[in-house]
Amino acid sequence: MSERILDVKNLKIDFHTYAGEVKAIRDVSFHLNKGETLAIVGESGSGKSVTTKSLMGLLANNARVVGGEILFHGKDLLKNTEKEMQDVRGKDIAMIFQDPMTSLDPTMKIGQQIAEPLIKHRGMDKKKAWARALEVLKLVGIKDAEERINNYPHQFSGGQRQRIVIAIALVCNPEILIADEPTTALDVTIQAQILDLMKELQEKIETSIIFITHDLGVVAGMADRVAVMYAGQIVEYGSVDDIFFNPQHPYTWGLLNSMPTLESKSLEAIPGTPPDLLDPPKGDPFAARNPYAMAIDATQQPPFFKVSEGHYAATWLLHPDAPKVTPPEEILRRQAHYRDLLTQKEN
Template structure:
């Protein structure tokens, strides 16, 4: 039986601004199973990072959780004090941020930075913690680790700094690892190495991963399940195969169509812009950008319609009385390309 280790239910988060209350996260629910990778995808500003920062208790000062729960081993993380969360961060739930240079302390040797969680959470003495830091440096592929453990962050390349950040996150063998676009700042070759490293380490320490990205190409090789976010809501979720080969929401179609391929002559964009979350629309938030929108999309928010036991989408196009819409031919062509990619990865 699959063990569910994290359960986010009906999460609502507002941001107080001079212009008013921004409804940043609007009734988000999802779960994470033991040992799996869940990808949360969507455009910038869709709420991906805010959602995961709420799990870590790292929301900005102007953020306010107005509803919902985040259950971890029967305890609601939203009810924890800051001191209690400090005992969870880094030990049970760890996070890899997007830019390693802003995550690392430029004044501290990297050995000290990797060893610090062990000293705090595992109460190791400095000598033993440094020894374990050395081992995790080797595990993440840092060459000449014995010499480089005394180096500072600026003495490493961008790819090596990201490996150091991963080492810090994994040194206590956390049960959950949140990766917030960890390869965005890296070139494609280093990106592939980091993604392969994360998959390898996941199998070794049996951690569960929440992977935040706007790049569906990354998702294809990393995730077991995918949640698609738009305007502070999850609008479709399913297994990686269901999202890639049988997407049901027009926004998901748009994301897939915007991915570059070797045969692409230009990058496709989704027309329009996301809604203003100071005053969210009462209907489907994607209606204004949806070429297949119906009258009801502007009037009433769609519920989740069940496609399979694991695949759901919030679009009125799945209503029995809705017209049957065929995804654009270009998207269907891309599905064939992805199918080939997935077969190659499986070999």
């Protein structure tokens, strides 16, 4: 059994707005094991970033945690003071944000920005911190690092800036790295390089990764386990193989259906829009967009049903009394395609 280093239990977060209380995160639970990658996927507004920012104590001023625990090695981070969280950020838990240009200080040399966490958290003097910053800059693949360590962020390309942000996040060897859509602003070729770099560095420093994305294609190559989020809740949870080979929630089917493959003749968008979380629906939040919805979906929220060991989905379709539903034809085709790829890989 892998060591469990993070345990999020029944997390609830509201946002106070002029219109009322937005129920942004509604009873979210998940865990993270040492050395693994957990992907949190879902549409924009599903609650992915809010959930992970709560781990860092970086919620907006109008946010309020109304319930739950965030246990890091058994200690509840929600009970930490701001000063205690400052000691955690960067040293134990670090974050890569999706826009590297706004993550970097344009007035500081990148060497200073990489060295700063070492001076604060490791107590290094400036000379040693600068030397370590140079090592990490080389590690993330910046060429001519000895010269470029004295450059400013605007002197680098988008892909290079993202590498520098990764260097800042990893310089203290954090136990958990949160990557918030770190490849969104990059072209496909650079995306692949950044993802390969993250996997390589994960093996070298044995960090655990929480990877936030709306792109299931990225998940396939990065994650060990996947949590699918919708309307502030996790609706399906399982290994990457569970989610791709045996998805059970209609929302997961919709996400997979909208992901292009070489064989795709057309893509299908999920109809409708997510519910208004000022007044969340009483039943299944996906019911209004779900072509397989039943009467019970409008009145009762489904519990998690166990599909297999470690695989759960919150849909009434898994109830023993529910009618048997066959996934969309495109999902079945993709499942067959993934199984063929897996068989080829094993052979």
